[in-house]
Amino acid sequence: MTENRIPVRRALLSVSDKAGLIELGRALAAHGTELLSTGGSARALREAGLTVKDVSEHTGFPEILDGRVKTLVPQVHGGILGRRDLASHQEQMAQHNIAPIDLVCVNLYPFAATVASGAGVEDCIENIDIGGPAMVRASAKNHDHVVILTSPDQYAGLISALEAGGTLHAERRAYAAAAYAHTAAYDSMISRWFAQQAGDLLPQTLTLSGTRGDLLRYGENPHQQAAFYRDGSMRPGLASARQVQGKALSYNNLNDTDAAFEAVAEFSAPSVVIVKHANPCGVASAATLEDAWVAALRCDPVSAFGGIVAVNRTLDAATAKRISAIFTEVIVAPDAEPEALEVLAAKKNLRLLLTGGLPDPKAEGLAVKTVAGGFLAQSRDAGHVTEADLKVVTKRAPTEAEMRDLLFAFRVAKHVKSNAVIYAKDGATVGIGAGQMSRVDSARIAARKSADAAEAAGEQEPLTTGSVAASDAFFPFADGLESVVAAGAVAVIQPGGSIRDQDVIDAADKAGIAMVFTGMRHFRH
Template sequence: MTDTRLPIRRALLSVSDKAGLIELGRALAAHGAELLSTGGSAKALREAGLVVKDVSEHTGFPEILDGRVKTLVPQVHGGILGRRDLPEHLSQMEQHAIAPIDLVCVNLYPFAATVASGAGDEDCIENIDIGGPAMIRAAAKNFDHVVILTDPSQYKGLVEALTEGGTLNHQRRAYAAAAYAHTGAYDGMIARWFAEKAGDILPPVLTLSGTRGELLRYGENPHQKAAFYRDGSTRPGISTARQVQGKALSYNNLNDTDAAFEAVAELEGPSVVIVKHANPCGVASAATLEEAWVAALRCDPVSAFGGIVALNDTLDAATAERIAAIFTEVIVAPAADADALEILSRKKNLRLLLTGALPDPAADGLSFRSVAGGFLAQSRDAGRVTEADLKVVTKRAPTASEMRDLLFAFRVAKHVKSNAVIYVKDGATVGIGAGQMSRVDSARIAARKSEDAAQVAGENAPLTTGSVAASDAFFPFADGLESVVAAGAVAVIQPGGSIRDQEVIDAADAAGIAMVFTGMRHFRH
């Protein structure tokens, strides 16, 4: 079809979100368009002094069933769907007294907001829009002749087009694409709500949707395109955070910041997690955030350079000074006090994100990973063990302080790429081995890094001396356990479940260390 401008002679406006409605109505009226509307939209337009015809007057059919049926009539859908380039369509429209509708402006009942408010099922169901999606899809299908607007952000472009004589075909096609995305996301949200009510978190058809927040400069590498999409979740984190300062966040920044903030939310008391390339390189809990920072940095000061720092409490001035002393890409915290903000403002490129709250590690939800031809979905790893869940399998039981460190280490292991081995001492990591094909290699790498960290700290013994160790999955052979013992660990926490568990237990007893089984593993691939 020739990309010529089409004027708007008749517009149907029916919106839940009234932002920009009056300005749009005035612009349409100023360019000679008749305004059709319903309910609150019609009331708002009239109160602004605009002449509006009720849809029921236009159709000759009253609203019925408490407003459930008001636009689902031939006079509306015929006016939207009729093709102006087909004489038979025009003839039928004239025969049935159906006037063309050139613009439909609709946004839908606030289903998501109603669910988020905690409303009951009846209110949620009443906020499932039926007529709105039908009109949107009809107008989008007939985009050659009809404009469809579904978001107030589109109004400015439409008004500019009116001043040029009308919309062009490529503009209407773009509005149509946005319209189908809008109704697709809306229906997907409703489908997920029904599935959740039925207790089916993995239904036969799973529809995902997101609203693009930012186009990113590139993805993991400069030759890759990337964007950040928000899925409407209210879970505190990167999607809800307010960026106080710093340059734009990159794909890797966002990925690493999410990993860091989810990890720090697991910990109790003032805690710090430092992440590099999506893996923690230092984790600690202490009496203050400043002390936790010092302990976390001690684990791997080399990797911490250019890292992501997550805090689970309000960032204070003393901690801000410490963090600002090294190059840091991102700091994420629930809040920051005025003195901390002033200190960090001197670091113009440092990104500071404030989330207002911490995510609930035990909350339900799904996580996703793309694969060729589809994606994998699973429930979030909300597993957490307590001392009551542990089984002591060695002759020696852990001491009270060792038990605290063992539980801490296992929580950290949950957020380290598999195979993962973590050494902890006094509530802080002192060695982290991540992402190796062999568990023995993870244990040895963590120990080697602890030796390097000890040299930086001016200490003679590796930091792992007298530590406890956690393994995210069982030791398949005794060699992994023996590597941990060689590093200086005096107690071990691991899931257990290997056919060679007894061999590993015997090795632990021979070394005189304590070992507990969790019965739960934390693979993170």
């Protein structure tokens, strides 16, 4: 049996975003729909030549309290919530002169945009919509009889339904689902804002929301589903990126790209980060991006194949040519010169993302990870160690050049999975050991990879010879320190804090190397 379509005889249109409003109004009017509206929406419709009835005229009740109350009346909510299939509802509506409203089109006061503009607290509060969410939720609840539209993206589908004679139940239910998601996200933004105003990063009830961007082919593996969601924050990165070219991005591409871009933003000099499977495999800072690329690639050219590359400057043609000489999955940059775009255009499958800016590595924020039955939330690791924070604990202090490399290496360690040990020299990584159960193993793996890279480059000694070493957490025993010394490190940076710190300091003094403590660790799981 074919389902009957329900026509729209009366519609209430009250939107902050006027995009598509006139086209929607004209389509409704063309199908004999009476238009009710308020404020700016009514004015825009009238200026387009459409006949509109003010809500206050329809209800017989004026707008009051500076417009705070205009739709919160029985004539509106009764018209929305009244069930057409219940005689008792129809009798009460007739008794109280309540006309049915078959379609409600509302998008809410621009609270998020107001906050993002830097407006004061009073302006932000005034842009918290009350009547809008009430109408949206009422319409969605009564979707058996009422259509609820909350986005201009839905107008074309509604217009097509009108031309077919009205809406189907499945269509109205889909609109209702979107409406509840819309109000949930809106309330989530407001609740987070109030928590921020109170300085409460971890409130008693934490609400999260996101707007789906792309559906991805699959997740980490082909049997998993995946999508990318934007959380509405202003942080430059994946959410702000424009894909200039290349294949569709995968879940793993996005995860690795984010890791690379967050890491490269740590450095002020022209820098390059190469990431493979969420871990940096080469990081360098230099006078130019091209020099930084050469130095970063030197650390681990094998792992760089098929990797993700992030730069913290406008991508230039010379660097683009260097990067495109090897197989690269993604390049992410704040911007790119036209000549660089021409170079990369020859690599049709290479994805190029331009973000328009860099994330602030010192900015506070929330990091969330799901666990069985819930999720963990913490402030993001915005820790930033400077030379003034360091404590020299050995007889020998680092030289000026060693100090620069120590700070560089420790900043890289922040973005390498624990246990992490990083060797660096002249502003570039020369060995990276990541994600091992033993810190000694991380030190040895990094040294072995350095030796392999040196051999591939035709060099006589490992790249770690004369390097500095960074550990993301303290050395629990002297054996880890002895491993980096054996690899050729001449200075070490680590958080300190072990009950065996003195044993480690003694081993460093015995080897004649310098060591500094940061007092801050950078576990990354």
